[in-house]
Amino acid sequence: xxxxxxxxxxxxxxxxxxxxxxxxxxxxxxxxxxxxxxxxxxxxxxxxxxxxxxxxxxxxxxxxxxxxxxxxxxxxxxxxxxxxxxxxxxxxxxxxxxxxxxxxxxxxxxxxxx
Amino acid sequence: xxxxxxxxxxxxxxxxxxxxxxxxxxxxxxxxxxxxxxxxxxxxxxxxxxxxxxxxxxxxxxxxxxxxxxxxxxxxxxxxxxxxxxxxxxxxxxxxxxxxxxxxxxxxxxxx
Numbered sequence: 001x002x003x004x005x006x007x008x009x010x011x012x013x014x015x016x017x018x019x020x021x022x023x024x025x026x027x028x029x030x031x032x033x034x035x036x037x038x039x040x041x042x043x044x045x046x047x048x049x050x051x052x053x054x055x056x057x058x059x060x061x062x063x064x065x066x067x068x069x070x071x072x073x074x075x076x077x078x079x080x081x082x083x084x085x086x087x088x089x090x091x092x093x094x095x096x097x098x099x100x101x102x103x104x105x106x107x108x109x110x111x112x113x114x
Numbered sequence: 115x116x117x118x119x120x121x122x123x124x125x126x127x128x129x130x131x132x133x134x135x136x137x138x139x140x141x142x143x144x145x146x147x148x149x150x151x152x153x154x155x156x157x158x159x160x161x162x163x164x165x166x167x168x169x170x171x172x173x174x175x176x177x178x179x180x181x182x183x184x185x186x187x188x189x190x191x192x193x194x195x196x197x198x199x200x201x202x203x204x205x206x207x208x209x210x211x212x213x214x215x216x217x218x219x220x221x222x223x224x225x226x
Contacts (some may be wrong), residue, residue: 004157005152033214042203042218096132101207102148103214105157 003027004106006091012112019078020110023091030096032074033103034058034066037088049074050096081113116141119205120217125182127194127224135189135220137178137204145206147171147180147187152201161189171220194224 007022018072025032028056032049035058036041047066055066063085074093080084088110092103121136139145146165150158162171167182176191187204204217 017220040218045214065159092158102160102163103144103207104161105150107155107157 004091004093005103006103006106006109007091008109009107010112011076011109012114013081014114015082016093017078017081017113019081019111021076021078021089021091021111023062023074023076023093023106024072025091025104026072027093027095027104027106028071030071030086031094031101033094034064034074034076035090035092036060037108038089038104043090046076046077081111082114086113087111090095116145116206116208116213116215118140118204118206118215118217119218122218123201123220123222125220127222129196129224129226130193131224133138133188133189133191133194133198133222135202135204135222137187137189137217139187139204139206141185141206143208145208147178147189148205148207148214149176149189149218150180150203150205152203154200158203173186194222198222198225199224201209 004025033045033048049055051067065077091106094101094103117140134137148163150163151161160171164171164180170179180188195202201219
């Protein structure tokens with residue numbers, strides 16, 4: 001089974017802190033994604049990566065950066081956390097497929113910024 | 115651009131009731147369509163999928179048929195259980211494209 005793990009289930013940080021969210025997948029997937037999930041808005045893509053050291057902006061990249069130094073690991077960084085970044089953060093991964101690109105999700109990190 | 119619109123919730127049903135959650139999409143080309151489920155405190159899990167018109171995806175008693183003529187992919191189950199209580203997301207992904215689009219999610223609560 002594909003397994004996607006995230007470093008924390010719950011995280012509480014203060015405004016202005018630098019925050020690192022880590023995601024690891026064990027199926028050698030090329031693609032990795034970071035989403036945030038907010039009530040009534042569904043999932044919104046922050047960044048994705050299709051290869052080591054490659055990254056692409058999603059729909060809401062402002063206030064975030066990412067790092068992918070190894071194929072299995074994709075990090076989301078909040079350079080200076082703000083209260084409007086309080087949310088559920090979901091990591092996902094997928095193969096590059098010529099048919100469809102099913103994404104596999106981690107359990108999520110619920111981040112609260114005070 | 116590509117987008118998904120799904121039925122607003124919350125939906126509350128009694129056990130053994132029939133479930134329909136509507137999903138319609140807008141896309142260029144030929145997208146693949148998915149239903150994901152999120153149980154309390156967990157990430158999203160793929161429930162079922164369909165990759166071309168008239169395909170029917172099914173899993174755990176849930177079904178959805180890819181209808182190109184009505185651009186729809188409605189989720190149905192004949193008899194829901196309390197354990198089906200979760201949030202359901204409709205999603206689409208274009209052919210060989212990483213741009214997966216999710217609906218806003220529909221929260222289902224099933225009461226005994």
